[in-house]
Amino acid sequence: MTESLKVWWFKLTSHAWLGPLAIIFTYLVIAKIVDLTFKKVLRRLVKRTSFSTDDELLQFFHWPVVLNVVLLGPLHAIYEINPGGRIEFIATNLIKSIIVLIWMITAFRLVRWITKRKSYFAERFGHLGADMLILLKNVAYVIIFLTGTLVLLSLWQINITPLLASAGIVGVAVALAARETLANFFGGISLFLDRTYKVGDYIILDSGERGEVVDVGIRSTRIRTRDDIIITIPNSIMANSKIINESAPEPRFRLRLPVGVAYGSDLEKVEKVLLDLVKDAPYVEKFPEPRIRYRNFGDSSIDLELLCWVDHPRHKGPATHALIKRIHERFAEEGITIPFPQRDVHLYPAEKADDQN
Template identity: 80%
Template sequence: MNIESLREAWAQIIAHKWLGALLVIFLYLILAKIVDLIFVKGLKRLASLTKITFDDAILRFLHWPVVLNVALLGLAHATYILNLGSRFEFIVQNLIKTIICLIWTVTAFRFVRWLTKRKGYFAERFGHLGADILVLLKNIAYVIIFVTASFIILSIWNVNITPLLASAGIVGVAVALAARETLANFFGGISLFLDRTYKVGDYIILDSGERGEVIDVGIRSTRIRTRDDIIITIPNSIMANSKIINESAPEPRFRLRVPVGVAYGSDLEKVEKVLLELVKAAPHVEKFPEPRVRYRNFGDSSINLELLCWVDDPRHKGPAMHHLIKRIHERFSEEGITIPFPQRDVHLYPAEESPKEN
C-alpha cells in the first residue's frame, strides 16, 4: 500500500464525520499511551539513576496531566471535524479548555503541597519563623494559583475581567494602607529568614545594648530573653534595619577575654605557664582553638595581659569568667604572683617660713 492509497482511504474516512471523529480520538488515545510509556519506561528510569529526588517528583506530577492533555486534545480535534455548528463547537471546545486548566490547577496545588511538607525541617533549622513563613507562602501560592486559574477560565468563556482587575487593585491599595505596619513586620520577618541573621537558640546583642537568647522568631516580632530572665519583644521591621551581633554564628563557641595585671617584678614566663595550666581544667572551655596569653601594654602599676580562650556556648560566658577569676586569684596567691593595685606615693616637705612683714 503506497502513500497515495493511504491518502484516499483517509479522505474516505473523513468524508464520514462520525467515523473520522472516532478515528481521530482513537489515534490520540494511542498517542497518549505512547506518551505514558515514554514517562514510565524512559524518563522515570533516567530519573531513578540520579541521586536527587526532585526530578522523580517532577515527573510524578507531570505524568498523568500530560497524558490526559493529549487525550483531551483528541476530543477537541474530533469536535472540530464534526463541525456541528459554531455554538456547539464553542461550548465543547471551551469546556475541554476548562478541564485542561483545572487539571493543571490541581497539579499545581499538589506540587505546592508537596514542596511545603517539610515544615518540621524548616522549624528545626529556623524556629517558628521558618515554619510560619512556609505555611504563609503555601497559602499565598494557593491564592495565586486559584486567582490565576479563575482569570484563565473566565477568559476562556470570553468574560470581561477588566472590572475585576480594577476592583482587585483598589482592594489591594486599601489593604496595604490599612496594614502597612503589619506588612512591614511581615516583610522584615521574610528578610530575616532569607538572610539567616539568627535563629532560635542564638545569643545576640542588639544595637541598643541588650543581650540575650532568641526564644521565638515569629511573623510579626522577635522575642529574646536576657540573663535577668526578662523577655524583650522587638518588631521584625526594626530588627531587619538594626545592627545585630550574633555571638552564636558562624560557630556556636564564644571567645572569652580575661584581663589580668601582674606586678612589674613578676616572672612573665611563669605567669603565662600558670594561666595556661589552670584554663585547661576550667569547665566549658574548648581545647581547640587552644587558649593563649597575650601581653597588651605597660600600665601605671602593672603589666597588662589577656587570657584568651573559647567557651563552648555564649550562655556559658558568665560561669566561665566567674570560675577563671576565682582560680587565677587562688593560683597567683599560691605561686607568689602579685596582682598590683594603683598606689600613690605622698612626699611631705616642711613648709618654708613666710617672710616677716616690715
C-alpha cells in the same frame, strides 16, 4: 508506503465520523505511550538517584500529563469537524476548562506536598522558616486560584475589567490600613532570606540588649536575656537595625579576659601558669588554642588578656566565673601578685617643709 499511508490517513480523517474517532483513538495511543514512558522509563531513571524527591514529583506529573494528552484528542477532533457557532465555542472551552482545572489541582497538590516538609525548613531556618512556609502556602493557594479563575473567565470571554478595578481599590485600602503589619511582614521576609539569625543564636541589639533568640515569627522576634526577660521586637525594626550575632558563623564564642600583674612579675611564668590553668577549664575549647597577649603598661600593672574560645555564647558567664577563680587561686600559689591601684603619699614635717620652701 509512506505516501500511501498519508493518503489513507487523509481519507480516514476526512470522513464525517470516522475521522474524529480516528483522531481521538490516536491521542489515546499517544497517551498510553506517555503513560508507559512514565512507568517504565522515567521511573527507572529516578530510582537510580539517592533521594526520593524526584520519585514524588514524577507521581505528581504522571496523570496530569496523561489526562492532558487524552483531552487533546477530543479538542483536535472538534477543530477538524469545525461545527462552528455556539456548539464549537462551548465544546472547546469546556475541554480547555477541564485542562485548566486539572493543572490547578496539580498545583494545589504540589504546594501541599512542599508544605509537608515543614520540619526540614524549621531545621534549616528555625521557626521563621516554618511560619514563612505556611504563609507562602496560603499565598500560593490564592495566586493559583486567582490565576486559574482569570484563565477560565478569559476562555469564556467574560469581561474581567470591573473585577480587576474592584480588586485594585480593595488592595489599596488594605495596604493603607495594615501598613505596619505589612512592614513587619516584609521585614520578616528579609530576615528569612538574609538568614541574619535563627532560633538559639545569641545576638546583641543596637540598644545593647544581649540574649538568646527564642522565637522568630512573621510579625516579631523574641529574645530572652540572661535575666530571663523576654524582649519582643517588631521585624521591621530588626530588619533595619545593626545586629551582632555571636553565634555566627560558628556557635563558639571568643572570650577576652583582662588580667593585670605586678611590674616585678616574671612574665614567662605568668604566661605559662595562665595557659596551664585554662587547659581543663569548663566550657573552654581546646581548638583554637588559648593564647596570652600583653596589651600595655598600666598605672599599677602590666595589662594582658587571656584569649580563649568557649563552646557557646551562653557559657560566656560561667566560663568567665570559673577562670577568674582559677586565676586567683593559682596566682596565690605561684606568688604572682595581682596589683590594685595605689598611690604613694610622702609626708614631710612642717619645719622641714618650711626649709625646703
